[in-house]
Amino acid sequence: MAKTRPNNTPKLALAVLASAPFAWLVYLIALEIAQPTSGLGPEPAEGLLHYLGEWSMIMLLVAFSITPVRRMFKQPLLARSRRMMGLFAFAYVALHLLAYIVLYVESSWQLLLEDFVERTYITAGIAGFCGLLVMAVTSTMGWRRRLGQNWLRLHKVIYLVVPLALLHLIWLRKDGFGDIALYILWFAILLGERVYQVRTSRSTAT
Amino acid sequence: MLIGKSPKIPTSEIISETTYLNRRKFMGQSAALIAGSSLLGSAQAGLQEDDEITPEDIVTQFNNFYEFGTDKSDPFENAHTLTTDPWTVNVSGEAKKTGDFAFEDIIKGMTAEERIYRFRCVEAWSMVVPWMGISLKKILEQFEPTGNAKYVEFKTLVRPEEMPGQSSFFSSIDWPYTEGLRMDEAYNPLSIMVTGVFGKELPNQNGAPWRLMVPWKYGFKSVKSIVSIRFTDKEPLNTWQQLQASEYGFYANVNPAVSHPRWSQASERRLPSTLFNTNRRPTLPFNGYAEEVAHLYKGMDLRKFF
Numbered sequence: 001m002a003k004t005r006p007n008n009t010p011k012l013a014l015a016v017l018a019s020a021p022f023a024w025l026v027y028l029i030a031l032e033i034a035q036p037t038s039g040l041g042p043e044p045a046e047g048l049l050h051y052l053g054e055w056s057m058i059m060l061l062v063a064f065s066i067t068p069v070r071r072m073f074k075q076p077l078l079a080r081s082r083r084m085m086g087l088f089a090f091a092y093v094a095l096h097l098l099a100y101i102v103l104y105v106e107s108s109w110q111l112l113l114e115d116f117v118e119r120t121y122i123t124a125g126i127a128g129f130c131g132l133l134v135m136a137v138t139s140t141m142g143w144r145r146r147l148g149q150n151w152l153r154l155h156k157v158i159y160l161v162v163p164l165a166l167l168h169l170i171w172l173r174k175d176g177f178g179d180i181a182l183y184i185l186w187f188a189i190l191l192g193e194r195v196y197q198v199r200t201s202r203s204t205a206t
Numbered sequence: 207m208l209i210g211k212s213p214k215i216p217t218s219e220i221i222s223e224t225t226y227l228n229r230r231k232f233m234g235q236s237a238a239l240i241a242g243s244s245l246l247g248s249a250q251a252g253l254q255e256d257d258e259i260t261p262e263d264i265v266t267q268f269n270n271f272y273e274f275g276t277d278k279s280d281p282f283e284n285a286h287t288l289t290t291d292p293w294t295v296n297v298s299g300e301a302k303k304t305g306d307f308a309f310e311d312i313i314k315g316m317t318a319e320e321r322i323y324r325f326r327c328v329e330a331w332s333m334v335v336p337w338m339g340i341s342l343k344k345i346l347e348q349f350e351p352t353g354n355a356k357y358v359e360f361k362t363l364v365r366p367e368e369m370p371g372q373s374s375f376f377s378s379i380d381w382p383y384t385e386g387l388r389m390d391e392a393y394n395p396l397s398i399m400v401t402g403v404f405g406k407e408l409p410n411q412n413g414a415p416w417r418l419m420v421p422w423k424y425g426f427k428s429v430k431s432i433v434s435i436r437f438t439d440k441e442p443l444n445t446w447q448q449l450q451a452s453e454y455g456f457y458a459n460v461n462p463a464v465s466h467p468r469w470s471q472a473s474e475r476r477l478p479s480t481l482f483n484t485n486r487r488p489t490l491p492f493n494g495y496a497e498e499v500a501h502l503y504k505g506m507d508l509r510k511f512f
């Protein structure tokens with residue numbers, strides 16, 4: 001079935017899907033500005049922060065799922081989407097961080113510093129963001145060529161970023177752990193698949 | 207003009223039929239109605255110059271009541287299923303009159319009076335709410351607590367068929383929701399049992415048919431939909447302390463100087479806020495009620511007993 005002509009449809013479809021939560025958010029913000037509390041509730045800054053946080057987590061896991069899904073469905077076309085989804089995840093996290101700085105602590109450096117140092121869930125979030133930042137910056141072909149084998153090694157930080165994001169979420173939540181359980185299950189399945197891959201490829205190699 | 211200087215508390219009069227547009231308007235009207243009485247002082251103790259009553263739809267549609275789910279919109283969405291009639295309250299422990307009582311019988315002959323209180327959640331948001339309530343002291347005294355009663359413990363209804371949060375597999379709360387007060391806190395004139403809000407019956411999502419209101423403490427102390435009152439000589443283990451003792455204590459007095467481990471308590475976001483302005487304001491010791499309650503904690507290290 002596979003043609004030699006590159007098929008951009010899956011990538012395009014994914015891009016549209018991954019943009020949808022952002023488009024919806026723009027709509028909510030428009031509602032909110034037209035009439036306060038109508039789009040994002042009585043605490044719009046908090047509502048926005050939580051919305052972006054949830055989608056950051058989901059996009060991160062989606063990006064992490066691309067490779068296994070590609071393997072499972074023997075769908076090489078998806079390989080071209082991995083970088084894009086990684087950048088989508090980074091964009092949502094960056095917006096989440098921006099919302100936190102501008103709307104939540106209202107650019108008060110004192111509050112920011114206090115949060116960075118004293119709140120472990122913020123520390124975990126920042127560490128996760130830094131990991132993603134490094135990956136996003138080095139995601140270009142130029143950096144890939146320059147780094148060679150080290151590029152693959154560097155991009156293994158995703159194995160740290162996802163647990164850091166999960167820790168961030170576990171530490172900030174007080175009760176009601178349903179969605180967190182789903183995220184952990186999702187991550188565990190993806191990890192399991194990778195362990196399985198490594199094992200089978202090893203045993204076929206020897 | 208700063209009101210609320212008078213520590214003299216309640217008479218049984220009630221302010222009724224007030225339009226709750228904002229406090230200034232409200233004060234203009236009620237001050238004319240009850241000028242010179244001590245009621246103004248008690249009904250509005252602790253209110254600050256710029257406190258305005260929070261819009262009714264926010265008070266009744268945005269709150270925490272984990273029995274109905276952990277989102278702040280869940281109580282409004284889910285609480286309509288709760289049946290509050292008949293409502294039986296069990297009274298037990300160190301008191302002469304114990305047993306099962308019908309809710310109507312407990313409050314029979316008592317009139318709810320209006321109290322406009324500041325409400326400060328431990329999550330650092332706050333409101334100003336016109337509750338209708340009855341002095342807690344008056345309610346508790348009818349059970350004739352004995353000398354051994356040092357504390358009073360309250361429990362919320364457990365009824366998973368009507369309270370979806372209670373059957374959630376992903377909640378770590380050990381129901382029933384439990385709270386407690388020292389007897390002298392319970393007998394403080396500010397402590398009331400709320401039966402109404404905005405001049406109407408208390409909606410289910412706000413803790414119908416009755417809930418505690420202790421405005422100098424974080425909101426989680428003000429337990430809702432109460433079915434059990436127990437007098438005891440031991441400090442009750444309240445639900446949030448049981449869940450996370452390093453973050454929530456028994457006293458839970460509003461205190462800007464003691465941060466929650468995960469966020470600062472020095473300021474609060476007054477609802478509603480807008481997207482570009484969180485409406486932050488400094489948090490006051492005892493939520494502005496220091497004059498009325500600080501003496502209860504004389505000599506106590508409030509960093510230790512948080």
Ligand code: HEM
Nearest residue numbers: 050053054056057093097100122125126128129165169172
């Ligand atoms: C690795 C990337 C990150 C992910 C996947 C992530 C995800 C999340 C999620 C899922 C939530 C909870 C939403 C909810 O409970 O409804 C959240 C909340 C939050 N995040 Fe992040 N986050 C990340 C990084 C950060 C960073 C870098 C900061 C700031 C320095 C931050 C600050 C916050 C804050 C302040 C909250 C709300 C806490 C509260 O409710 O009090 N996050 N985040």
